[in-house]
Amino acid sequence: MRGRNEGMGPWWHGRFRGCGYRITAGRDAILDVLTRANKHLSAEDIYLKVHSIYPAIGLTSVYRTLEILADMGLVLKFDFGDGRARYELAEGSKSSHHHHLVCTGCNRVIDYTDFIDEEVELLKRTEKGLSDKYNFRITNHLIQFYGLCDKCAKKKGGE
Amino acid sequence: MRGRNEGMGPWWHGRFRGCGYRITAGRDAILDVLTRANKHLSAEDIYLKVHSIYPAIGLTSVYRTLEILADMGLVLKFDFGDGRARYELAEGSKSSHHHHLVCTGCNRVIDYTDFIDEEVELLKRTEKGLSDKYNFRITNHLIQFYGLCDKCAKKKGGE
DNA sequence: CTCATTATTGGAAATGGTTCCCATTATCAA
DNA sequence: TTGATAATGGGAACCATTTCCAATAATGAG
Ligand SMILES: [Mn+2]
Ligand SMILES: [Mn+2]
Ligand SMILES: [Zn+2]
Ligand SMILES: [Zn+2]
Numbered sequence: 001m002r003g004r005n006e007g008m009g010p011w012w013h014g015r016f017r018g019c020g021y022r023i024t025a026g027r028d029a030i031l032d033v034l035t036r037a038n039k040h041l042s043a044e045d046i047y048l049k050v051h052s053i054y055p056a057i058g059l060t061s062v063y064r065t066l067e068i069l070a071d072m073g074l075v076l077k078f079d080f081g082d083g084r085a086r087y088e089l090a091e092g093s094k095s096s097h098h099h100h101l102v103c104t105g106c107n108r109v110i111d112y113t114d115f116i117d118e119e120v121e122l123l124k125r126t127e128k129g130l131s132d133k134y135n136f137r138i139t140n141h142l143i144q145f146y147g148l149c150d151k152c153a154k155k156k157g158g159e
Numbered sequence: 160m161r162g163r164n165e166g167m168g169p170w171w172h173g174r175f176r177g178c179g180y181r182i183t184a185g186r187d188a189i190l191d192v193l194t195r196a197n198k199h200l201s202a203e204d205i206y207l208k209v210h211s212i213y214p215a216i217g218l219t220s221v222y223r224t225l226e227i228l229a230d231m232g233l234v235l236k237f238d239f240g241d242g243r244a245r246y247e248l249a250e251g252s253k254s255s256h257h258h259h260l261v262c263t264g265c266n267r268v269i270d271y272t273d274f275i276d277e278e279v280e281l282l283k284r285t286e287k288g289l290s291d292k293y294n295f296r297i298t299n300h301l302i303q304f305y306g307l308c309d310k311c312a313k314k315k316g317g318e
Numbered sequence: 319c320t321c322a323t324t325a326t327t328g329g330a331a332a333t334g335g336t337t338c339c340c341a342t343t344a345t346c347a348a
Numbered sequence: 349t350t351g352a353t354a355a356t357g358g359g360a361a362c363c364a365t366t367t368c369c370a371a372t373a374a375t376g377a378g
């Protein structure tokens with residue numbers, strides 16, 4: 001009845017060691033926060049959350065760790081147009097592959113998975129075609145829709 | 160045999176006046192550069208090009224004008240991950256709607272229109288669905304593929 | 319055309335997210 | 349346990365973009 005991870009650390013330890021990275025308290029805490037988070041956090045958001053658990057953390061280390069995680073493909077880095085990068089754990093236990101709906105009025109971001117199957121299917125074909133034609137090794141894609149959320153549309157429409 | 164624009168200024172003068180904006184030499188020069196450009200220019204790129212034609216221009220005005228143009232939908236603003244915004248004239252005389260292929264190795268960007276019809280058709284359906292479900296007024300979308308161009312793939316593969 | 323109104327301008331300074339630097343510390347293989 | 353060295357944190361540097369404001373120029377009324 002024991003969990004099958006009895007005795008070993010969290011899932012990401014293996015990935016880290018595999019890439020030659022050391023396991024540190026700071027990195028553990030950052031992954032912890034990312035795993036727990038359901039929103040799209042900025043580096044400072046993450047720094048503050050980690051800081052309350054592990055006060056020795058430095059903002060610089062947060063940036064460094066996020067860069068490593070992004071390189072390893074464990075987190076995704078987004079630009080939603082508010083001047084700071086946003087991070088979220090890539091496809092994992094909780095989250096599944098999704099795209100974003102961004103309100104240009106209030107910067108609210110909605111994760112959507114509707115139509116994701118059709119989209120992914122078309123994307124696969126497109127990727128294949130583009131890879132062949134332009135000799136590109138495609139590793140990732142970004143799809144975002146921009147517009148006004150209900151509240152912002154009302155606000156603008158009412159004036 | 161005269162051009163049908165005899166006597167009136169360039170095409171964007173109407174758009175500007177319609178929005179209550181004044182026509183200035185700086186704005187004319189910026190639009191000129193944007194119309195002529197075929198690459199994805201940064202604000203500084205534009206500033207330098209305009210400066211050689213109209214030396215009185217200031218970088219601040221370039222930023223201001225680009226913001227106006229983006230708001231009016233005449234130019235599109237992109238983030239290709241190199242730390243500065245890139246601008247291109249929206250669907251116009253020369254350019255047609257297209258998406259981007261971004262090399263994460265050297266930051267090269269390729270405009271592609273392959274599959275654009277299928278993509279746009281799916282996007283339309285997706286937009287409709289998302290608008291209804293999330294009550295969003297969608298005005299725009301962004302699609303980018305990331306990967307390594309042939310040169311960068313070779314460089315990494317060879318090591 | 320002349321003039322008054324006021325949007326626009328350029329330059330300098332401020333902003334703020336991110337990166338760099340480096341002396342100190344912590345990890346981990348041997 | 350210990351040595352090699354990866355990782356750290358904090359302050360300073362970086363740099364694209366904004367802010368500020370006095371000077372200027374575009375526009376419409378007369
Ligand atoms: Mn998301
Ligand atoms: Mn383009
Ligand atoms: Zn909104
Ligand atoms: Zn490349």
